[in-house]
Amino acid sequence: MITFLFSLFTWIAFLVLLIVFFLLLLWMWSSIKAKVPFIGVPTKTLKDIEK
Secondary structure, X not given: OHHHHHHHHHHHHHHXXXXXXXXXXXXXXXXXXXXXXXXXXXXXXXXXXXX
């Protein structure tokens, strides 16, 4: 029972860390995009979106 709880706690901690990491990555990406407009977005996809 204790090992089950420990593994469950480890999984929860891992998931929380993963979520925090992804949020940080998204925040960094958005701040970079704010400085440099349309970074990493090909002009072809932009034209497709406009259509």
